[in-house]
Amino acid sequence: MSVDEKPGCTVTVCRDCCCGSLSKHPAVDHDAQVDRLRTELGTAHRVRTSLCLDVCAQSNVLVVQPAPEARRQGARPVWFGLVLDDLVLGDIVGWVRSGGPGRARMSAALELSVIPAPPKPVSD
Numbered sequence: 001m002s003v004d005e006k007p008g009c010t011v012t013v014c015r016d017c018c019c020g021s022l023s024k025h026p027a028v029d030h031d032a033q034v035d036r037l038r039t040e041l042g043t044a045h046r047v048r049t050s051l052c053l054d055v056c057a058q059s060n061v062l063v064v065q066p067a068p069e070a071r072r073q074g075a076r077p078v079w080f081g082l083v084l085d086d087l088v089l090g091d092i093v094g095w096v097r098s099g100g101p102g103r104a105r106m107s108a109a110l111e112l113s114v115i116p117a118p119p120k121p122v123s124d
Helices: 030-044 068-072 086-097
Strands: 010-014 046-050 062-065 078-080
Touching: 010 030, 030 046, 030 086, 062 086
Parallel strands: 010 046
Antiparallel strands: 010 062, 062 078
């Protein structure tokens, strides 16, 4: 990234017990999903995988963190569930490339894939 480029979004893809599971979702090429995100988002955005994000009933789960500047302006992460087909993944890619949380309007179709973040654990 050059000095003039602003850092983009971070996309976290759950790949643990349920998400990314061939036994749960045998028709989904889970590795191809991650490869597509990395290829289509390029170096402008970061794509990473994570262990369980604790919303197994909604697998495959993906979280889009806003770009740092958007986060400072109040944008918050957006959680997506049931990311099981190329259409939804393509909509997410397009939205992130347009700026993602706090920067780009989400289509009505993509809003259908938004899920609530799991509750934060209560600390003692």
